[in-house]
Amino acid sequence: MFLxxxxxxxxxxxxxxxxxxxxxxxxxxxxxxxxxxPLNKSNPTRAGPDAPQASLFKGLGDVNSxxxxxxxxxxxxxxxxxxxNGGSALLPKNSxxxxxxxxxxxxxxxGFFITxxxxxxxxxxxTKGDNALIKKRLGIEAxxxxxxxxxxxxxxxxxxxxxxxxxxxxxxxxxxxFRWGGLTSGGMPEIAIDPVKSGDFQASPVKRQ
Amino acid sequence: xxxxxxxxxxxxxxxxxxDKESEKHFLEVVCGTIGMYEVTIPLxxxxxxxxxxxxxxxxxxxxxxxxxxxxxxxxxxxxxx
Numbered sequence: 262m263f264l265x266x267x268x269x270x271x272x273x274x275x276x277x278x279x280x281x282x283x284x285x286x287x288x289x290x291x292x293x294x295x296x297x298x299p300l301n302k303s304n305p306t307r308a309g310p311d312a313p314q315a316s317l318f319k320g321l322g323d324v325n326s327x328x329x330x331x332x333x334x335x336x337x338x339x340x341x342x343x344x345x346n347g348g349s350a351l352l353p354k355n356s357x358x359x360x361x362x363x364x365x366x367x368x369x370x371x372g373f374f375i376t377x378x379x380x381x382x383x384x385x386x387x388t389k390g391d392n393a394l395i396k397k398r399l400g401i402e403a404x405x406x407x408x409x410x411x412x413x414x415x416x417x418x419x420x421x422x423x424x425x426x427x428x429x430x431x432x433x434x435x436x437x438x439f440r441w442g443g444l445t446s447g448g449m450p451e452i453a454i455d456p457v458k459s460g461d462f463q464a465s466p467v468k469r470q
Numbered sequence: 471x472x473x474x475x476x477x478x479x480x481x482x483x484x485x486x487x488x489d490k491e492s493e494k495h496f497l498e499v500v501c502g503t504i505g506m507y508e509v510t511i512p513l514x515x516x517x518x519x520x521x522x523x524x525x526x527x528x529x530x531x532x533x534x535x536x537x538x539x540x541x542x543x544x545x546x547x548x549x550x551x
Binding site for chain 1: 475480483500505510
């Protein structure tokens with residue numbers, strides 16, 4: 262089995278084998294001789310459709326933009342630092358287009374929840390785009406038909422520039438299974454940030470089976 | 471059913487929709503965390519009247535949907551989502 266994921270924004274192609282391993286990344290913006298060699302899980306640094314745009318993920322942000330970095334409690338700063346190189350979320354394309362067009366930002370004002378880019382890459386690789394599995398891993402009801410429509414993956418370039426913080430369980434949508442510690446009930450790392458505006462993220466379609 | 475958006479709030483990511491044929495109103499809310507999804511529920515006549523008087527009056531219901539999307543949907547059979 263073979264799966265090809267295309268980032269329509271950049272034209273980057275990511276080929277996966279039947280086991281979810283990244284076989285090759287083809288970046289049309291790179292010179293022919295600089296295309297990715299065959300990849301595997303032992304070479305994860307370029308694994309992911311956003312890898313060719315790594316220059317946009319600059320690891321910016323400090324205690325001024327994310328005061329929680331100064332929190333002295335054990336593990337808090339380390340957890341937020343996990344997001345220094347980018348964070349990701351999934352949402353319906355319809356919602357993304359409607360509210361981004363209207364407000365110029367992505368995410369709810371009470372908190373935009375993201376996981377790390379690596380965790381999102383892993384989720385999409387391990388589920389191989391299987392819609393039912395993605396739903397299960399994210400705790401979305403199997404019967405939720407809205408989720409079956411087109412999805413957009415939002416990758417935030419520098420989350421620590423946007424008031425990165427631990428979810429405290431009081432945000433809207435923090436479900437009853439919320440537990441302190443920065444992990445979802447499915448074990449994915451998560452933080453909340455403020456809504457992000459154009460230029461601070463990239464959006465790409467998610468292909469599912 | 472042909473729905474038109476009559477009000478939309480990008481900050482809280484919700485919309486009030488109206489079916490052009492039946493004139494029934496619906497509330498569409500983006501719920502979830504890392505994986506976000508839409509939930510749509512029908513509005514009662516009283517909720518529509520309240521909304522028309524002051525759109526901010528619907529915020530309480532929006533928060534209830536975001537906090538308990540499954541329960542709200544079960545309560546209001548007929549949501550098209």
